[in-house]
Amino acid sequence: xxxxxxxxxxxxxxxxxxxxxxxxxxxxxxxxxxxxxxxxxxxxxxxxxxxxxxxxxxxxxxxxxxxxxxxxxxxxxxxxxxxxxxxxxxxxxxxxxxxxxxxxxxxxxxxxxxxxxxxxxxxxxxxxxxxxxxxxxxxxxxxxxxxxxxxxxxxxxxxxxxxxxxxxxxxxxxxxxxxxxxxxxxxxxxxxxxxxxxxxxxxxxxxxxxxxxxxxxxxxxxxxxxxxxxxxxxxxxxxxxxxxxxxxxxxxxxxxxxxxxxxxxxxxxxxxxxxxxxxxxxxxxxxxxxxxxxxxxxxxxxxxxxxxxxxxxxxxxxxxxxxxxxxxxxxxxxxxxxxxxxxxxxxxxxxxxxxxxxxxxxxxxxxxxxxxxxxxxxxxxxxxxxxxxxxxxxxxxxxxxxxxxxxxxxxxxxxxxxxxxxxxx
Amino acid sequence: xxxxxxxxxxxxxxxxxxxxxxxxxxxxxxxxxxxxxxxxxxxxxxxxxxxxxxxxxxxxxxxxxxxxxxxxxxxxxxxxxxxxxxxxxxxxxxxxxxxxxxxxxxxxxxxxxxxxxxxxxxxxxxxxxxxxxxxxxxxxxxxxxxxxxxxxxxxxxxxxxxxxxxxxxxxxxxxxxxxxxxxxxxxxxxxxxxxxxxxxxxxxxxxxxxxxxxxxxxxxxxxxxxxxxxxxxxxxxxxxxxxxxxxxxxxxxxxxxxxxxxxxxxxxxxxxxxxxxxxxxxxxxxxxxxxxxxxxxxxxxxxxxxxxxxxxxxxxxxxxxxxxxxxxxxxxxxxxxxxxxxxxxxxxxxxxxxxxxxxxxxxxxxxxxxxxxxxxxxxxxxxxxxxxxxxxxxxxxxxxxxxxxxxxxxxxxxxxxxxxxxxxx
Numbered sequence: 001x002x003x004x005x006x007x008x009x010x011x012x013x014x015x016x017x018x019x020x021x022x023x024x025x026x027x028x029x030x031x032x033x034x035x036x037x038x039x040x041x042x043x044x045x046x047x048x049x050x051x052x053x054x055x056x057x058x059x060x061x062x063x064x065x066x067x068x069x070x071x072x073x074x075x076x077x078x079x080x081x082x083x084x085x086x087x088x089x090x091x092x093x094x095x096x097x098x099x100x101x102x103x104x105x106x107x108x109x110x111x112x113x114x115x116x117x118x119x120x121x122x123x124x125x126x127x128x129x130x131x132x133x134x135x136x137x138x139x140x141x142x143x144x145x146x147x148x149x150x151x152x153x154x155x156x157x158x159x160x161x162x163x164x165x166x167x168x169x170x171x172x173x174x175x176x177x178x179x180x181x182x183x184x185x186x187x188x189x190x191x192x193x194x195x196x197x198x199x200x201x202x203x204x205x206x207x208x209x210x211x212x213x214x215x216x217x218x219x220x221x222x223x224x225x226x227x228x229x230x231x232x233x234x235x236x237x238x239x240x241x242x243x244x245x246x247x248x249x250x251x252x253x254x255x256x257x258x259x260x261x262x263x264x265x266x267x268x269x270x271x272x273x274x275x276x277x278x279x280x281x282x283x284x285x286x287x288x289x290x291x292x293x294x295x296x297x298x299x300x301x302x303x304x305x306x307x308x309x310x311x312x313x314x315x316x317x318x319x320x321x322x323x324x325x326x327x328x329x330x331x332x333x334x335x336x337x338x339x340x341x342x343x344x345x346x347x348x349x350x351x352x353x354x355x356x357x358x359x360x361x362x363x364x365x366x367x368x369x370x371x372x373x374x375x376x377x378x379x380x381x382x383x384x385x386x387x388x389x390x391x392x393x394x395x396x397x398x399x400x401x402x403x404x405x406x407x408x409x410x411x412x413x414x415x416x417x418x419x420x421x422x423x424x425x
Numbered sequence: 426x427x428x429x430x431x432x433x434x435x436x437x438x439x440x441x442x443x444x445x446x447x448x449x450x451x452x453x454x455x456x457x458x459x460x461x462x463x464x465x466x467x468x469x470x471x472x473x474x475x476x477x478x479x480x481x482x483x484x485x486x487x488x489x490x491x492x493x494x495x496x497x498x499x500x501x502x503x504x505x506x507x508x509x510x511x512x513x514x515x516x517x518x519x520x521x522x523x524x525x526x527x528x529x530x531x532x533x534x535x536x537x538x539x540x541x542x543x544x545x546x547x548x549x550x551x552x553x554x555x556x557x558x559x560x561x562x563x564x565x566x567x568x569x570x571x572x573x574x575x576x577x578x579x580x581x582x583x584x585x586x587x588x589x590x591x592x593x594x595x596x597x598x599x600x601x602x603x604x605x606x607x608x609x610x611x612x613x614x615x616x617x618x619x620x621x622x623x624x625x626x627x628x629x630x631x632x633x634x635x636x637x638x639x640x641x642x643x644x645x646x647x648x649x650x651x652x653x654x655x656x657x658x659x660x661x662x663x664x665x666x667x668x669x670x671x672x673x674x675x676x677x678x679x680x681x682x683x684x685x686x687x688x689x690x691x692x693x694x695x696x697x698x699x700x701x702x703x704x705x706x707x708x709x710x711x712x713x714x715x716x717x718x719x720x721x722x723x724x725x726x727x728x729x730x731x732x733x734x735x736x737x738x739x740x741x742x743x744x745x746x747x748x749x750x751x752x753x754x755x756x757x758x759x760x761x762x763x764x765x766x767x768x769x770x771x772x773x774x775x776x777x778x779x780x781x782x783x784x785x786x787x788x789x790x791x792x793x794x795x796x797x798x799x800x801x802x803x804x805x806x807x808x809x810x811x812x813x814x815x816x817x818x819x820x821x822x823x824x825x826x827x828x829x830x831x832x833x834x835x836x837x838x839x840x841x842x843x844x845x846x847x848x849x850x
Contacts, residue, residue, distance in 0.1 A: 074834075081830040088530035088824075095528045096538065103520045105513035105785035113521065116764050118798050130835045166834055202798040220654070225798035229645070244850070250843040257839040284846075289838050335813060339541050346815040351843040354816055357831045358824055360530035361812040373543050373627040373650035375810040385800040387786040388760060390771040391779055399513075399783055405506040406782045409499075409591055410555045413714050414682040418675040418776040421709075425669070 001278065004304045016319040018231070018263065018368055019300060026211060030218050034189040041195035048186040053127070055157040055181075060197045062163060062179040067172050070165035082170055085358040086137055092360030093142045096379040108395025115383040117147035118225075120199060122191035123176070124206035124216075127156040127183055131164035132207070138362050138377065139205045140174035146382035150199060151176050154191060156183020184208075188215035192224045203227070205364070205377065227377055231368025234263035235352055236321035236341075238312045239277070241270040243327035244348055248273070249280035251325055251352055256294040256301065264301035265319065267312040274305050313337040320371040323352050342371045396422055426703065426723055430730045441744040443656070443688065443793055444725060451636060455643045459614040466620035473611040478552070480582040480606075485622045487588060487604040492597050495590035507595055510783035511562055517785030518567045521804040533820025540808040542572035543650075545624060547616035548601070549631035549641075552581040552608055556589035557632070563787050563802065564630045565599035571807035575624060576601050579616060581608020609633075613640035617649045628652070630789070630802065652802055656793025659688035660777055661746035661766075663737045664702070666695040668752035669773055673698070674705035676750055676777055681719040681726065689726035690744065692737040699730050738762040745796040748777050767796045821847055 007015060036044045042060050049055045071079075102112040123139045125132055136153065143151045153176045155163055163181060171179050180198050182190055188208075194200035203225040204216055213230045220226060235255035239248050252264045268274050281298070285291050306312045313334055316324055320340035328334060331346040338344055342365030343355055355361045364377035391399070400419045407415035432440060461469045467485050474480045496504075527537040548564045550557055561578065568576045578601045580588055588606060596604055605623050607615055613633075619625035628650040629641055641651045660680035664673050677689045693699050706723070710716050731737045738759055741749055745765035753759060756771040763769055767790030768780055780786045789802035816824070825844045832840035 078830050078834050081827040084531075084824075084827045085831060088534070091530045092528050092536050095526050098523050101520050103517050103785065105516045106509075109513070109779070109784050111517050111785045113803070114760070114763075119764065130837055132835060134831060134835060223794055223798075225795075246846055246850070247843070250839065250846045254837070254839040254843045257837060284839075284842065288842075289836070294839065331815075335539070338811065339544065340809075341811055343812040344814070346813060347817075349818050349821040349847055350814055350816045351821070351847065353828050353832055353840040353843045354534070354821070354824060355812070355814055356840060357828045359534050359814050359816065360528065360536045361814055366809075369648055370650075371809065371811075373648075373809070375808075376812060378538070378810060380805065380810070383800075384765070384791075384796065384798070385803060385805070386763065386766055386796075387768040387780070387801060388771060389769070389775055389780055389784050389786055390756075391775045391784065392772075393774050396774040396776070396779070399509075399779060402506040402509045403778050403782045405503055406510060406559055407778055409503050410557060410559060411714070412555055412679070412682060414675065414678040414709075414719065415778040415781060417709065417713075418672070418679045418778045421671055421675045422774055422776065425671070 001298055002302045004302060006305055006307060012315060012318060015302060019261065026214050030185050030211070030214050033185045034193065034218065037186055037189035037195065038193050042197050045182045045186055045190060045195065048184070049157060049181065052184055053156045054159050055161045057157055057161045057181045060180050060182055062168065062181060067168050070168035073165040074169055078166065079169065082133070082137070082166070083173065086141055086174060088358055088360035089137055089141045090145060093145055093379045106395060106399050108392040109389070109399055111387065111389045113385045113387050116386055117149065118203045118382055118384065119148065120150040120201040121148045121382060122201035122204045123151065123153045124187055124204060124208055124212060125153060125155040125167055126208045126212065127158070131167055133164065133166040133170040134357050134363065135206060136167055136170035137174060138364050140171060140176050142377065142379045143382050144175035146379055148382055150201065152191065152199065152201060153179045154182050154187035157181040185211040185215035188212060188219050192219040192222045227364060227381060228366055228374050229370055231370070232261040232263055233258045234321050234367055235323040235325065236265040236267070236316050236319060237325040237327060238309065238316060239266070239268040239270070239273050239327040240309060240329060241273060242329040243268065243273050245273055245276035245280045247348055248277045248327055249284050252281055252301070253284055253288065253294055254353055255323070256297040257288060257290040260293055260296040262297040264297060265304065265321070267304045267306055267315060269306055269309055269312065271305065274303065278303055309334060316341065320369045322365045322367045322371060325350070325352060340372045342366050342376050427727045429727060431732060432729060437740060437743060440727060440729070444686065451639050455610050455636070455639050458610045459618065459643065462611055462614035462620065463618050467622050470607045470611055470615060470620065473609070474582060474606065477609055478581045479584050480586045482582055482586045482606045485605050485607055487593065487606060492593050495593035498590040499594055503591065504594065507558065507562070507591070508598065511566055511599060513783055513785035514562055514566045515570060518570055518804045531820060531824050533817040534814070534824055536812065536814045538810045538812050541811055542574065543628050543807055543809065544573065545575040545626040546573045546807060547626035547629045548576065548578045549612055549629060549633055549637060550578060550580040550592055551633045551637065552583070556592055558589065558591040558595040559782050559788065560631060561592055561595035562599060563789050565596060565601050567802065567804045568807045569600035571804055573807055575626065577616065577624065577626060578604045579607050579612035582606040610636040610640035613637060613644050617644040617647045652789060652806060653791055653799050654795055656795070657686040657688060658683045659746050659792055660748040660750065661690040661692070661741050661744060662750040662752060663734065663741060664693040664695070664698050664752040665734060665754060666698060667754040668693065668698050670698055670701035670705045672773055673702045673752055674709050677706055677726070678709055678713065678719055679778055680748070681722040682713060682715040685718055685721040687722040689722060690729065690746070692729045692731055692740060694731055694734055694737065696730065699728065703728055734759060741766065745794050747790045747792045747796060750775070750777060765797045767791050767801050
């Protein structure tokens with residue numbers, strides 16, 4: 001834990017520094033994996049499952065009976081919870097759809113945009129320490145709402161060649177077309193290039209380790225789009241004197257348990273809240289199953305005292321956190337000041353977990369400062385917005401001279417001629 | 426020109442093949458240019474101007490008097506045309522703004538999105554054979570509408586160290602904050618890293634040659650976002666028996682004159698329209714100042730006869746053209762079939778030039794098949810959509826159990842605890 005009391009502005013640049021990500025030279029490995037998948041298809045994936053996941057997988061595709069079995073293996077309570085989360089996520093993302101607005105910019109010249117789904121999308125769900133079925137919801141629900149025709153999902157099998165049942169259940173009820181047992185860079189290669197079982201897709205979504213991240217970057221050479229660049233998860237909490245230290249501590253820890261490299265920043269104007277939150281973090285940490293991971297990530301965390309909430313907001317905008325919690329009584333007065341953040345949680349009862357799972361907002365958000373230039377995943381991420389225009393004869397007469405003048409000034413006479421020839425006719 | 430009469434579907438995959446882009450190994454050069462700019466800043470840019478553009482530029486920044494002088498050097502007619510285009514572009518892009526919708530997904534749980542401008546954006550305008558002041562409009566107008574605080578523009582100087590006056594005029598009236606005389610990969614490096622004169626930006630927009638394209642790709646390593654991946658410009662025209670061959674030919678040529686590598690495809694169901702369009706292309710080509718470039722690009726163009734408009738639409742969706750012209754009488758019946766395209770032009774009077782310059786739609790569009798997974802530039806490109814949520818105490822009571830169940834099933838107990846501790850309080 002790093003403690004900063006009233007740091008002056010000239011020190012802020014250091015405080016917002018993220019730990020430098022190890023840029024290990026793995027591009028050679030990634031290239032080899034892509035080549036192997038291109039050459040041997042499914043056979044390569046089965047082999048990688050053996051090598052990397054110690055799993056025997058006869059077939060890459062998950063069968064309907066495996067999905068049925070999974071459904072029986074999870075509790076009714078959890079199923080009900082997953083369905084409730086799905087409804088909220090669907091509700092919020094459906095509201096992001098924009099009605100078509102036809103604009104007559106000049107008399108007889110009508111322009112508008114229409115959404116069209118990205119036809120084929122791939123979702124990657126990592127294996128590892130947590131079975132992220134919530135990420136299935138966050139990606140498959142908007143894909144389905146957008147009307148994507150083919151929604152496939154890749155995730156690594158466990159040692160018994162199985163997929164976590166909650167992942168299968170979430171995939172099933174969110175309209176995923178097909179599920180495949182393959183993980184890591186090879187899963188990204190398969191979705192980019194296609195194999196006998198796995199269709200190639202136009203856009204790949206989802207989190208992953210450094211190999212997955214590097215593979216998603218590499219996949220773009222094959223014309224595949226990705227959701228966004230990746231980095232470790234982060235939260236920044238701003239608290240005033242009305243914040244509850246126990247709540248703030250719980251939120252900081254829920255971020256810290258994500259991984260060793262998670263980023264946690266706490267800023268308050270109140271000395272008592274400051275001290276009590278630090279104490280509460282220490283106290284709560286002891287009871288956490290993942291306390292080793294959380295402790296590690298807390299080593300890099302910053303606890304900052306500032307004079308004013310305005311200063312805290314300014315600091316936050318410089319840092320551009322993935323998650324921003326405003327544990328401030330009159331948060332309404334401060335939302336307009338938020339310029340760079342992925343998702344914002346307002347007041348004492350809006351914990352980050354709510355958005356991580358079930359409130360309806362998406363949890364796939366820009367990290368590592370990318371909140372300055374990227375949005376989180378939304379319905380928009382699964383559609384293209386295509387512009388349409390219709391000019392009547394009258395419309396072209398009204399606008400033609402302008403187009404001719406501009407085309408001529410750019411020296412593009414065929415552009416001009418496309419207008420002139422119509423005006424003459 | 427390649428002629429295909431009623432090609433069977435099994436041959437389509439070959440017909441939609443784009444010419445393979447020369448992937449020359451220029452990454453070494455790009456890296457050196459970035460290093461040079463990082464080390465020597467403005468001095469490096471002045472030196473590159475000498476070396477690459479044969480230009481002496483005492484200072485990199487364009488001065489107010491240069492802008493004033495430019496304004497006097499272009500005709501009132503052109504100024505009026507540029508202002509009219511600006512109004513239409515502003516009208517159409519302003520209509521893309523979405524009002525804030527607060528959604529109560531569960532009683533007491535309210536979620537919404539708010540737009541925030543990308544604070545600093547950079548626009549690149551190439552030099553070369555055409556002074557693309559229209560691209561200044563297409564990028565600066567939505568940047569300004571979005572509320573970007575810093576909108577800078579880089580463009581290479583001519584041999585006299587000057588910038589084309591129409592570019593300066595367009596930049597001035599569209600709210601560009603500052604203009605700099607630097608081009609190529611070094612301009613992209615300067616906007617990514619910053620120099621004494623040029624501020625670093627969060628997102629870079631605009632077209633360019635292979636060095637600029639490679640530099641934009643490289644810039645992403647420094648956390649900078651870019652508008653979209655690039656490729657040669659394209660048009661696909663679908664015509665029925667009511668299309669006007671002279672018009673179709675003019676549209677095809679206006680695409681072909683862009684460059685040697687421009688892609689042009691013509692598809693019709695009518696034999697007469699087919700033959701007459703080919704003749705009209707030959708005839709019109711002769712009178713074009715840029716006919717050498719257009720001829721070259723026509724060598725790779727395809728003229729295709731199909732049985733039905735439906736088949737033509739299917740072909741177009743496979744190809745995913747940047748520009749799609751539907752020179753079809755009852756185009757309304759076909760717009761729903763458009764699944765992959767950048768921008769669509771409907772009927773006999775909606776020439777591509779209209780959208781290139783002045784109708785209001787954006788001309789920065791996905792090429793090279795990227796219309797399958799990317800949208801063109803719009804107001805959205807200049808904002809982040811930040812999600813906000815507020816849970817009341819009651820809201821968390823209603824949703825808490827669901828969050829706890831899901832967090833526990835993912836093995837993330839600190840996430841669960843952030844809810845439990847609040848429910849207990």
